[in-house]
Amino acid sequence: MTIKEVSKKFGITMDTLRYYERVGMIPPVTRSTNGNRDYQDDDLNWVSLAICMRSAGLPVEGIARYVKLYQEGNTTISERHQLLINQKNILKEQRHQIDETLERLDKKIERYEVAVETGELTWLKGGQV
Amino acid sequence: MTIKEVSKKFGITMDTLRYYERVGMIPPVTRSTNGNRDYQDDDLNWVSLAICMRSAGLPVEGIARYVKLYQEGNTTISERHQLLINQKNILKEQRHQIDETLERLDKKIERYEVAVETGELTWLKGGQV
DNA sequence: GTATTACCTAGAGTATACTCTATGTCAAGG
DNA sequence: CCTTGACATAGAGTATACTCTAGGTAATAC
Numbered sequence: 001m002t003i004k005e006v007s008k009k010f011g012i013t014m015d016t017l018r019y020y021e022r023v024g025m026i027p028p029v030t031r032s033t034n035g036n037r038d039y040q041d042d043d044l045n046w047v048s049l050a051i052c053m054r055s056a057g058l059p060v061e062g063i064a065r066y067v068k069l070y071q072e073g074n075t076t077i078s079e080r081h082q083l084l085i086n087q088k089n090i091l092k093e094q095r096h097q098i099d100e101t102l103e104r105l106d107k108k109i110e111r112y113e114v115a116v117e118t119g120e121l122t123w124l125k126g127g128q129v
Numbered sequence: 130m131t132i133k134e135v136s137k138k139f140g141i142t143m144d145t146l147r148y149y150e151r152v153g154m155i156p157p158v159t160r161s162t163n164g165n166r167d168y169q170d171d172d173l174n175w176v177s178l179a180i181c182m183r184s185a186g187l188p189v190e191g192i193a194r195y196v197k198l199y200q201e202g203n204t205t206i207s208e209r210h211q212l213l214i215n216q217k218n219i220l221k222e223q224r225h226q227i228d229e230t231l232e233r234l235d236k237k238i239e240r241y242e243v244a245v246e247t248g249e250l251t252w253l254k255g256g257q258v
Numbered sequence: 259g260t261a262t263t264a265c266c267t268a269g270a271g272t273a274t275a276c277t278c279t280a281t282g283t284c285a286a287g288g
Numbered sequence: 289c290c291t292t293g294a295c296a297t298a299g300a301g302t303a304t305a306c307t308c309t310a311g312g313t314a315a316t317a318c
Contacts, residue, residue, distance in 0.1 A: 014196060034285075084234055088238065092231070101182060
């Protein structure tokens with residue numbers, strides 16, 4: 001699969017695909033004889049993983065570290081395991097923050113709706129709650 | 130409340146507090162006679178709101194836009210209402226991405242645990258799933 | 259009365275994650 | 289043969305969100 005096709009498949013620019021490879025978020029992609037990238041299933045799995053992690057907001061660095069450990073072979077398995085658990089905890093914490101903010105937003109939104117219905121606008125304090 | 134106290138209370142640097150004010154994420158803070166910031170309850174509410182939004186990952190720009198609309202008075206109520214709903218949708222989408230990534234991480238982590246238990250290490254493919 | 263401390267502003271610097279530019283290679287079409 | 293189009297690299301540029309520096313004021317502390 002060419003870089004253009006992969007770009008289209010995942011909805012990400014070719015520049016970003018090359019960037020992900022450059023910084024080690026995915027291992028070096030298979031090349032065709034002329035040096036062009038020719039993504040194989042394995043490569044696509046790595047791309048998919050990288051995009052998934054990034055879209056959840058995980059930093060590039062952690063993903064690249066995982067790939068590096070992976071490339072170092074079986075001796076790094078427990079380290080990789082620990083790294084994945086760390087990423088998981090980061091995401092759980094992040095989700096918690098989002099849930100708190102969603103609650104706060106819901107309260108604010110509801111106050112706006114009540115205020116508009118009743119015409120009671122004066123008490124709409126800004127940072128409140 | 131001095132900026133130092135607020136900084137401590139919210140676990141955020143004084144620089145960041147001034148920055149939030151500068152970019153309009155919070156309205157101008159009450160000043161004491163000598164020109165120093167002296168945060169009142171209202172100011173603290175705005176600070177708390179800004180920190181909450183930011184920690185959920187919402188961009189500075191949207192928060193500042195809300196504050197600007199707020200300062201323009203009652204004519205902007207429906208716009209503010211809409212803005213809050215937009216932010217909410219952004220966060221719901223972000224939470225969805227996190228949930229997907231958590232699932233993927235869980236599968237990977239479990240495979241690592243099974244692999245370590247059974248000594249079956251060879252099939253631990255990187256980007257898989 | 260001067261040194262220290264806490265604050266102020268304006269503007270420069272940094273980290274992260276892309277994104278764009280300049281320049282070059284290579285294969286196929288006219 | 290030469291142009292066109294798709295790819296390549298290296299390195300510069302951009303956006304976002306802080307973070308730091310330099311230089312100044314104002315109120316205690318000694």
